[in-house]
Amino acid sequence: MDFLPICKQDMADRGWEQCDFVYVIADAYVDHPSFGHAIISRVLESHGYSVGIISQPDWKDPKSINILGRPRLGFLVSGGNMDSMVNHYSVSKRRRKTDTFTPGGEMGKRPDYATIVYCNLIRQTYRDVPILIGGIEASLRRLAHYDYWSESMKRSILLDSQADLLMYGMGERSVVEIADALNSGMDVKDITYIDGTVFKTTELDNSLPTIVLPSYDALKDNKKTYAESFRIQYGNCDPFTAKRLAEPYGRTYVVQNPPQKPLSVQEMDDVYDLPYARTWHPSYAAKGGVPAIEEVKFSLVSNRGCFGACSFCALTFHQGRIIQTRSHESILREAELMIRDKEFKGYIHDVGGPTANFRHPACEKQLTKGACGGRQCLYPTPCKNMNADHSDYVSLLRKLRKLPGVKKVFVRSGIRFDYLLADKKDTFLKELVQHHISGQLKVAPEHVSDAVLSRMGKPKNAVYNRFVDKYFALNKQYGLKQFLVPYLMSSHPGSTLADAIALAEYIREMGYNPEQVQDFYPTPSTLSTVMYYTGLDPRTMERVYVPTDAHEKAMQRALIQYRDPKNYYLVREALIQAHREDLIGSGPKCLIRAVPPRSGKPKAPPPKLPPKKKSAAPASKRNTKRK
Numbered sequence: 001m002d003f004l005p006i007c008k009q010d011m012a013d014r015g016w017e018q019c020d021f022v023y024v025i026a027d028a029y030v031d032h033p034s035f036g037h038a039i040i041s042r043v044l045e046s047h048g049y050s051v052g053i054i055s056q057p058d059w060k061d062p063k064s065i066n067i068l069g070r071p072r073l074g075f076l077v078s079g080g081n082m083d084s085m086v087n088h089y090s091v092s093k094r095r096r097k098t099d100t101f102t103p104g105g106e107m108g109k110r111p112d113y114a115t116i117v118y119c120n121l122i123r124q125t126y127r128d129v130p131i132l133i134g135g136i137e138a139s140l141r142r143l144a145h146y147d148y149w150s151e152s153m154k155r156s157i158l159l160d161s162q163a164d165l166l167m168y169g170m171g172e173r174s175v176v177e178i179a180d181a182l183n184s185g186m187d188v189k190d191i192t193y194i195d196g197t198v199f200k201t202t203e204l205d206n207s208l209p210t211i212v213l214p215s216y217d218a219l220k221d222n223k224k225t226y227a228e229s230f231r232i233q234y235g236n237c238d239p240f241t242a243k244r245l246a247e248p249y250g251r252t253y254v255v256q257n258p259p260q261k262p263l264s265v266q267e268m269d270d271v272y273d274l275p276y277a278r279t280w281h282p283s284y285a286a287k288g289g290v291p292a293i294e295e296v297k298f299s300l301v302s303n304r305g306c307f308g309a310c311s312f313c314a315l316t317f318h319q320g321r322i323i324q325t326r327s328h329e330s331i332l333r334e335a336e337l338m339i340r341d342k343e344f345k346g347y348i349h350d351v352g353g354p355t356a357n358f359r360h361p362a363c364e365k366q367l368t369k370g371a372c373g374g375r376q377c378l379y380p381t382p383c384k385n386m387n388a389d390h391s392d393y394v395s396l397l398r399k400l401r402k403l404p405g406v407k408k409v410f411v412r413s414g415i416r417f418d419y420l421l422a423d424k425k426d427t428f429l430k431e432l433v434q435h436h437i438s439g440q441l442k443v444a445p446e447h448v449s450d451a452v453l454s455r456m457g458k459p460k461n462a463v464y465n466r467f468v469d470k471y472f473a474l475n476k477q478y479g480l481k482q483f484l485v486p487y488l489m490s491s492h493p494g495s496t497l498a499d500a501i502a503l504a505e506y507i508r509e510m511g512y513n514p515e516q517v518q519d520f521y522p523t524p525s526t527l528s529t530v531m532y533y534t535g536l537d538p539r540t541m542e543r544v545y546v547p548t549d550a551h552e553k554a555m556q557r558a559l560i561q562y563r564d565p566k567n568y569y570l571v572r573e574a575l576i577q578a579h580r581e582d583l584i585g586s587g588p589k590c591l592i593r594a595v596p597p598r599s600g601k602p603k604a605p606p607p608k609l610p611p612k613k614k615s616a617a618p619a620s621k622r623n624t625k626r627k
Contacts, residue, residue: 044175085112123162156198213247278337303354501559508589
């Protein structure tokens with residue numbers, strides 16, 4: 001399959017004088033359905049629209065946005081498969097060294113806040129051409145939000161970008177509706193009725209049920225107000241029950257329409273059956289291609305959406321809680337394409353999505369009435385109406401295993417072990433252990449403190465322990481020696497030093513030495529980020545302890561990797577501060593010895609910054625930045 005045009009010569013080769021849409025993207029151009037720009041461009045193409053791609057333009061040069069000329073209908077702009085700030089910076093705000101979404105992994109080919117920068121670059125030349133923004137960066141910044149990197153409350157990205165319309169969520173249906181409206185001659189300012197979009201206006205439509213949120217100025221002035229506003233937003237993420245939300249900015253309103261409805265199985269198939277080239281553009285060959293393709297080239301997307309609703313995850317805001325799936329036939333067709341690839345070695349790397357073992361909605365009513373507003377499907381315990389059944393997923397995996405040329409089918413997407421345990425049949429777990437693990441299974445208990453887990457929206461630690469027992473019992477039964485690799489998170493809101501020490505003790509008993517630990521990262525529009533910024537849990541408005549001091553966060557992280565000699569002084573300081581000197585010494589329960597190790601060169605404890613003066617006022621009256 002031919003790639004879409006990236007230059008005027010490509011347009012001429014197709015006989016085009018003008019593109020209907022020019023798509024400006026912050027990633028390299030990879031025509032694979034795991035990349036949002038590939039899906040949106042191919043969906044538009046399938047509806048008869050011509051699309052050209054400008055990948056990673058030089059944002060310092062206005063001419064870089066003109067290489068395909070003026071589009072007939074508008075510009076599309078996406079910040080990439082990741083938020084550009086997450087792409088650029090680690091949680092400690094250090095610049096990353098590589099960018100896997102750029103040819104050769106080169107860092108620095110996109111600007112910070114890429115969507116805003118690209119749109120403003122377009123506006124310098126094309127003042128009257130419609131600009132439509134989408135992708136994860138726009139989706140999660142669609143209303144006022146706390147921005148971790150600037151430590152400030154930012155406006156809706158729709159305003160700062162000077163774009164005309166914002167598409168949030170996955171966008172396949174909304175982008176076609178917008179394209180049809182523009183193609184019919186409608187002014188972009190009049191396109192205010194499409195689900196899954198955000199627009200700006202000076203007058204609200206009183207004929208539609210609309211919730212007016214607190215103003216941007218009120219959110220800046222009062223953190224409690226922001227927590228309350230986010231709770232309303234979080235409660236209006238369901239496509240069947242959500243109301244319009246309007247956020248005032250002086251005389252202007254930013255208005256969010258309800259999310260687009262879930263795609264049917266046929267619609268999902270139509271999206272993934274489009275004629276993708278399934279690789280990076282050949283112009284990147286000299287730089288060795290695009291590293292990000294390696295993770296997905298031989299993986300299969302089975303579903304989207306997630307009813308797990310972890311507090312630190314943005315999926316509820318982006319893809320929603322209602323599971324959407326592809327048919328077995330569509331997935332098998334894609335698998336057969338993989339098998340014919342000359343680089344395929346017989347291994348399908350993954351069959352999943354945000355959560356691999358979600359292959360249907362949590363309950364039957366969700367496809368017609370939506371997800372429950374006041375009840376989560378799995379947290380704090382599985383809903384009694386939830387249909388925990390893996391039979392469809394098991395059937396799919398069996399079919400894939402039987403395909404000629406397939407040696408092994410792995411499941412590497414995350415699985416929800418609490419959902420797995422809720423299934424009264426053990427068929428999936430048994431087949432997972434026997435057929436779909438490459439020596440170790442990655443799972444995400446995240447923590448062991450039930451107090452922390454409750455803030456995370458995760459099941460109690462006892463549930464994870466029950467899963468661990470079943471997993472290893474099955475391995476023993478089948479004569480296998482496969483391991484578990486638990487993902488653990490430090491410094492999540494609610495986590496105290498005592499909680500971090502409890503996690504270290506659990507790791508000691510487990511006999512596992514975690515090589516990778518995720519320090520909590522406050523990304524836009526998650527419940528956990530709101531907790532981090534406001535010190536309040538938006539679900540209950542309860543006060544939450546938040547470890548924001550860099551030194552304490554370093555101690556919590558070091559405790560998870562207490563065996564690393566380089567962490568000795570940080571672990572020692574944490575234990576003394578928490579009055580847990582009983583864990584220092586030579587006893588079997590001790591985490592560290594009383595004397596520093598001779599090898600490993602433990603780092604000297606980092607210098608402490610002077611403590612900041614704390615306001616005596618309650619959180620609702622403070623307007624201080626949290627560090």
